[in-house]
Amino acid sequence: MxxxxxxxxxxxxxxxxxxxxxxxxxxxxxxxxxxxxxxxxxxxxxxxxxxxxxxxxxxxxxxxxxxxxxxxxxxxxxxxxxxxxxxxxxxxxxAAARLEGSKSFAKNLMQKYGIPTATYQVFTDPGEAKAYIKKKGTPIVIKADGLAAGKGVVVARDLETALRAVEELMEDEKFAEAGKKVVIEEFLQGVEVSLLALTDGSAVLPMTPVHDHKAVYDGDKGPNTGGMGAFSPSHLVDDNLVTRIKSEILEPTISALAKEGIIYRGVLYAGLMLTEEGPKVLEFNARFGDPETQVILPRLKNDLIEVMEAVIDGKLADLELTWKENKALTVILASGGYPLAYEKGKLIYGLDQKGQVQDEDVIIFHAGTKYVDGKWLTNGGRVLGVTALGKDFADAKKKAYDVVKRISFEGQHYRRDIGDKAVNNL
Known part of the structure; x- marks a missing residue:
């Protein structure tokens, strides 16, 4: 093929x-x-x-x-x-991709069909949005309604930050059309995890759970990025919780869309908060996650073409996913300044001609690179993803960071605590 x-x-x-x-x-x-x-x-x-x-x-x-x-x-x-x-x-x-393309569409769908998520309001007027924030108080979450490359969410812990977020999104048009409408929702307390599932519009088949690291700095500090690293499987999501998420969130969402005349085929990505009341949806994505995919696919035993064809042909119910026992961990190497302004064209040291390193348990997935005259150069905010497989999370983390230390470029930035929550069982 x-x-x-x-x-x-x-x-x-x-x-x-x-x-x-x-x-x-x-x-x-x-x-x-x-x-x-x-x-x-x-x-x-x-x-x-x-x-x-x-x-x-x-x-x-x-x-x-x-x-x-x-x-x-x-x-x-x-x-x-x-x-x-x-x-x-x-x-x-x-029509199905609106689940990611419009947060207000997704929230309204969840509210209509009783799918657990944070309480919210949608605004097109910045004055009304600010008044609502002052009434509700902080912490509070402000989200651009449209696509913003994973950077259109502000978790505001004080009033000044919340009001500034509204100004940047709605008045300064930081994300152009995407921020002209905003969703303002309650701050959910808990631990964030990701569960991606395959669906053919009827059957829903969860993949292995993932823990993503969105904040740019160690300790989950700083602004959100597209993702600074991930590990899988999440130590906080056992088989019973996967079954619960499937029955309370994933299947009801696919069913809700069908009732609205929309057949969803592909990957349904649920960003979840594990609260005291149970799992609640933070957001849906309509595709494979990044960097979640870099820790999911190396553990998947199935032929990916066969999996995708089962989705397209409506035969997912006949399929069973199988996974390697190894743990997987990815560390993202980013350009200095990311997720804000950064420079491109920096020489990357430590990669061979194939863009890899000589380590059988480590794969380098390129995000923002180009190969010019036999040299590797940076060409994006997130540059490389160093993915390691190990017998446990401590092993996977050591292998990944040992390779990270062998790669360098001017301004290089990465988090040093990817996987710590799993290693220390936090």
Whole structure:
């Protein structure tokens, strides 16, 4: 089979890496990809939002399966475009992707169908939003309604921060159209985890639970990023809790969408808070997470093409996922200044020509790199994801950070506490 992966980050590198292992794969492409992906797949110089161009190219090259990584093309309707052209594609439709593309849509759906989440209000007027915050007090959470690359959420612990968040989103238009409408919701106390599931619109098949690290600095300090690291499985989510999340959140959400006339096929990603009252939804994403994918796929034993075809063909009920016993941990190496302004083009030291290191238990997933004249250069905010497999979390953490120390570039930043919660059972 000829496979096309859409996207250019660490998630897409992990997808390419896993898909390339399938005996069904004969050739693999990535649009637009990055330097590291280019060592495994043929890069296609088309941006993820050029839906017509991607459809035309896939039809011309007779692509057998397209896999969509990022949220933007899903929100734009890439799945609808490919299916209309008679091309097989993995991911939810434009209508289904609204679950991520509009937080107010997701919150209203959850409220209507009794799916546990934080109480909230939606605002289009900044004055009304500020008045509501003053009435409710802090801590409080302010979210851009639309897509903001994982950076449109502010957890405000004081009134000044909350009011400034409203100004930045709604008045200064920090995220353009995405922030003109905001969701303001109660601050949930607890521990945050992620559970991704596969669904064909009927059956729901949870994957291994993941613990993500969104804040830029150690101790979960500083602004949110797209993710600074992850580990899997989460030590806080056992099989009984997975079953509960499936029955109370995942299945009711798929059923609710169906009642609204929307069939959801693909990955449903639930960002959850484990509260004293039970798991509650913080947000939904309509695709594989990043960096969650980098700790999920290395542990997955199944052929990923077979898994995706079962989703597309409505045969997920016949499938069982199997996982390696190893623990997985990813540390993200980021450019100095990320998630704010940062420079590109910094020379990366410590990688071989394939963009890897000589360690059989460690995989380097490239997020923001390019390969020029035999040299690796930074080309994004999140640059590399160092993923290690170990017999336990302490082993996986040691292997990952041993390799992290062998890689360097000017301004390099990374968290030093990825996995500590699992190692210390916190």
């Amino acid at each position: 000829k496979i096309l992966v859409i996207g250019s980050g660490g998630r897409e590198h992990a997808l390419v890496w896993k898909l390339a292992q399938s005996p069904k794969t004969t050739r693999i492409y990535c649009a637009p990809g990055n330097g590291g992906i280019g060592r495994m797949a043929e890069l296609v110089p088309l941006p993820v939002d050029d839906l017509d161009g991607l459809v035309e190219w896939a039809r011309k090259e007779q692509i057998d399966l397209t896999v969509v990584g990022p949220e933007v093309p899903l929100a734009l309707g890439i799945v609808d475009c490919f299916e209309k052209a008679g091309l097989r594609i993995f991911g939810p439709s434009k």
